[in-house]
Amino acid sequence: MTTARRDTYTPETLLSVAVQVFNERGYDGTSMEHLSKAAGISKSSIYHHVASKEELLRRAVSRALDGLFGILDEEPARTGRAAERLEYVVRRMVEVLIAELPYVTLLLRVRGNTGTERWALQRRREFDHRVAELMKAAAADGDVRGDVEVRLATRLVFGMINSIVEWYRPDGRGMGRQEVADAVVQLAFAGLRRQD
Numbered sequence: 195m196t197t198a199r200r201d202t203y204t205p206e207t208l209l210s211v212a213v214q215v216f217n218e219r220g221y222d223g224t225s226m227e228h229l230s231k232a233a234g235i236s237k238s239s240i241y242h243h244v245a246s247k248e249e250l251l252r253r254a255v256s257r258a259l260d261g262l263f264g265i266l267d268e269e270p271a272r273t274g275r276a277a278e279r280l281e282y283v284v285r286r287m288v289e290v291l292i293a294e295l296p297y298v299t300l301l302l303r304v305r306g307n308t309g310t311e312r313w314a315l316q317r318r319r320e321f322d323h324r325v326a327e328l329m330k331a332a333a334a335d336g337d338v339r340g341d342v343e344v345r346l347a348t349r350l351v352f353g354m355i356n357s358i359v360e361w362y363r364p365d366g367r368g369m370g371r372q373e374v375a376d377a378v379v380q381l382a383f384a385g386l387r388r389q390d
Contacts (some may be wrong), residue, residue, distance in 0.1 A: 258297040276331035
């Protein structure tokens with residue numbers, strides 16, 4: 195783990211360090227002492243900017259959730275046939291996940307042990323439900339296969355996307371954000387689209 199230098203410390207740097215430590219140690223396994231050491235600042239400096247470790251968690255998962263919910267407000271996610279909107283949302287989910295990889299990784303790891311975690315899980319369920327509604331609409335339009343149960347198809351697509359946090363490493367040598375998004379869309383929709 196890298197330690198932030200004192201002279202470059204900002205609330206955003208603190209949040210970035212906190213997310214890194216939460217992902218490495220688990221939220222429950224992280225103390226303010228761990229955060230202070232990783233950030234290279236005193237605990238009192240942390241408390242100057244945030245009230246608690248849970249506030250850092252809320253800021254971090256909010257960043258991931260805001261990115262995901264923002265997709266649903268984008269024009270291509272709101273207009274057109276349901277299958278086209280769904281394909282757009284799936285592509286953008288991959289792009290947001292990769293752009294905000296540490297934050298989305300943390301979001302996917304919350305378990306509901308604190309008020310913030312329960313709130314994050316509820317928001318994730320809300321997002322999942324909205325995407326599932328798009329899948330249902332695409333099935334009702336006859337644009338996706340009717341022989342695959344919609345809830346199962348939705349879970350499988352989410353599983354494929356969410357698994358990216360386990361293997362994707364933005365090292366510049368592997369696949370880029372666009373390549374991963376293209377592959378997910380191609381694999382998901384080649385199997386989902388109704389064949390005439």
